[in-house]
Amino acid sequence: MAEILEIVMLICFGASWPNNVIKSYKAKTTKGKSLAFLILIILGYIAGIVSKLVNPSYIENFSSKWYVLIFYVLNLIMVAIDLGLYIRNYRLDKASALKEVK
Numbered sequence: 602m603a604e605i606l607e608i609v610m611l612i613c614f615g616a617s618w619p620n621n622v623i624k625s626y627k628a629k630t631t632k633g634k635s636l637a638f639l640i641l642i643i644l645g646y647i648a649g650i651v652s653k654l655v656n657p658s659y660i661e662n663f664s665s666k667w668y669v670l671i672f673y674v675l676n677l678i679m680v681a682i683d684l685g686l687y688i689r690n691y692r693l694d695k696a697s698a699l700k701e702v703k
Contacts (some may be wrong), residue, residue: 604669611672618679625686629693639684646677 625634651671653659659666 604666607669608672611669615676615679618676618683622679622683622686625683625690629642629690631687631690631694634687634690636684639680639687642680643677643684646680647674649673650677661663661671 650670653670653673659669
């Protein structure tokens with residue numbers, strides 16, 4: 602039951618990331634985004650993955666519980682993509698600011 606609830610939590614968090622990635626891609630700006638927030642979320646997902654990998658009970662039953670780890674990895678990938686878009690958008694913001702100054 603604990604794994605099911607954990608998956609529900611991960612699905613709820615993960616459901617918002619594709620939309621966020623699309624918005625970041627289209628917006629082409631970092632306005633309204635927080636680099637610290639993205640980094641904290643990434644660290645949280647990494648901690649969740651590591652907690653699974655160092656848990657002897659989880660590793661013992663890995664063949665029947667591997668799917669929980671997949672949700673962590675998928676969410677981490679989506680947030681990492683959003684972080685990449687943040688970096689791209691930051692560069693676009695800087696280039697735009699330089700054009701305005703000239």
